Amino acid sequence: MKVSVVKNVLDANDRIAMENRALFDKNKIYVINLMSSPGAGKTTLVERTIEALKDKYAIAVIEGDIQDTCDADRVAKLGIPVVQINTGGACHIDGNMVREALPAFNLEKLDLLLVENVGNLVCPAEFKIGENTKAMILSTPEGADKPAKYPRMFQESTVMIINKADLLPYVDFDMERARRDARATNRGINIFEVSCKTSSGLSDWFRWLEDQIESFKKLNP
Amino acid sequence: MKVSVVKNVLDANDRIAMENRALFDKNKIYVINLMSSPGAGKTTLVERTIEALKDKYAIAVIEGDIQDTCDADRVAKLGIPVVQINTGGACHIDGNMVREALPAFNLEKLDLLLVENVGNLVCPAEFKIGENTKAMILSTPEGADKPAKYPRMFQESTVMIINKADLLPYVDFDMERARRDARATNRGINIFEVSCKTSSGLSDWFRWLEDQIESFKKLNP
Numbered sequence: 067m068k069v070s071v072v073k074n075v076l077d078a079n080d081r082i083a084m085e086n087r088a089l090f091d092k093n094k095i096y097v098i099n100l101m102s103s104p105g106a107g108k109t110t111l112v113e114r115t116i117e118a119l120k121d122k123y124a125i126a127v128i129e130g131d132i133q134d135t136c137d138a139d140r141v142a143k144l145g146i147p148v149v150q151i152n153t154g155g156a157c158h159i160d161g162n163m164v165r166e167a168l169p170a171f172n173l174e175k176l177d178l179l180l181v182e183n184v185g186n187l188v189c190p191a192e193f194k195i196g197e198n199t200k201a202m203i204l205s206t207p208e209g210a211d212k213p214a215k216y217p218r219m220f221q222e223s224t225v226m227i228i229n230k231a232d233l234l235p236y237v238d239f240d241m242e243r244a245r246r247d248a249r250a251t252n253r254g255i256n257i258f259e260v261s262c263k264t265s266s267g268l269s270d271w272f273r274w275l276e277d278q279i280e281s282f283k284k285l286n287p
Numbered sequence: 288m289k290v291s292v293v294k295n296v297l298d299a300n301d302r303i304a305m306e307n308r309a310l311f312d313k314n315k316i317y318v319i320n321l322m323s324s325p326g327a328g329k330t331t332l333v334e335r336t337i338e339a340l341k342d343k344y345a346i347a348v349i350e351g352d353i354q355d356t357c358d359a360d361r362v363a364k365l366g367i368p369v370v371q372i373n374t375g376g377a378c379h380i381d382g383n384m385v386r387e388a389l390p391a392f393n394l395e396k397l398d399l400l401l402v403e404n405v406g407n408l409v410c411p412a413e414f415k416i417g418e419n420t421k422a423m424i425l426s427t428p429e430g431a432d433k434p435a436k437y438p439r440m441f442q443e444s445t446v447m448i449i450n451k452a453d454l455l456p457y458v459d460f461d462m463e464r465a466r467r468d469a470r471a472t473n474r475g476i477n478i479f480e481v482s483c484k485t486s487s488g489l490s491d492w493f494r495w496l497e498d499q500i501e502s503f504k505k506l507n508p
Contacts, residue, residue, distance in 0.1 A: 105429025157409035188378035208326025
């Protein structure tokens with residue numbers, strides 16, 4: 067008897083991600099997959115982004131966590147539809163987990179879907195979910211050596227948001243090195259220096275994101 | 288024809304970890320598996336620990352990184368034998384990787400082996416390497432919600448080192464919550480509050496570690 071083998075789990079995931087993407091395109095939803103180490107500030111960036119853009123766009127959020135709903139609870143307080151994915155131990159979210167979450171939303175009404183991945187600078191970069199953009203956050207206390215040490219995350223991301231700029235006086239963070247090493251691995255990466263705590267630098271990120279959404283809408287009229 | 292199946296990769300890893308452990312015991316080497324999110328301060332803790340204990344114990348280090356040797360280069364400057372494991376993309380080190388690294392050391396001469404894992408708060412907790420102790424670092428900028436959100440790491444660890452205490456005035460870190468949630472998942476966890484930058488609190492960690500090594504030596508005379 068012939069045994070069929072799934073040669074590549076990532077291939078299977080890519081197929082589901084493409085199906086998700088087709089569904090998003092059909093419904094004109096721009097999707098961001100937001101990734102970082104634990105505690106770099108993903109949820110706070112989601113909160114700030116919602117506050118800035120919710121009057122202009124219909125936003126929804128998927129929160130990926132190993133367990134618990136504390137990030138989703140924070141987002142729900144802003145009056146935004148949010149679905150919690152609990153991975154039950156898994157270190158990333160994948161295309162199928164996102165697909166399972168989608169029936170909870172009224173997709174026809176959405177403009178922007180923010181997907182917050184599990185905190186992990188390695189594995190999430192390997193799994194597409196059907197996003198338009200992978201955005202990653204590097205926080206200054208983590209150190210400027212991270213692009214050199216965890217290159218795939220920086221290669222895969224369109225955006226690097228350097229967060230916790232308010233801590234720069236108190237940590238050893240070589241901004242030039244972080245920028246140089248990120249660009250060495252991904253020449254076109256868009257870099258924003260921000261503090262989600264003080265809101266410094268965030269207006270550039272909001273403007274960039276608005277431009278992306280507007281360009282996307284023109285391509286999917 | 289019968290197809291044999293490896294049911295559980297973790298079972299196979301546990302077996303190799305046990306073999307490593309037997310080899311360590313035979314050579315009277317106390318082994319620490321050091322884990323944390325990227326940038327929490329593992330390498331700096333390794334440096335401080337070497338500086339404090341190298342006159343008393345023969346120390347060696349295994350550095351686990353996805354690529355590059357920058358942490359190993361830092362340790363080598365202290366005159367300590369160090370082997371770099373490059374995982375080539377993998378998000379943790381396992382028993383077999385450690386086994387492959389051991390022939391580079393003169394095991395009979397060692398007292399203490401520090402194994403620095405890949406920066407990741409999820410996957411490394413699942414893979415034994417033959418260690419006596421799993422120690423994890425939580426840095427204050429990551430936030431006090433991490434024990435609740437990444438419980439397995441805190442369940443598996445004997446030690447939680449809360450690092451970057453020097454940043455407490457500048458970050459929102461609820462020390463009571465971090466301690467309470469870590470103890471809720473692992474009642475006996477040993478907690479140290481330190482700053483590897485200023486060296487505050489480190490003497491308690493060094494004393495605890497010395498006690499562990501001395502107790503271990505008595506059990507393996």
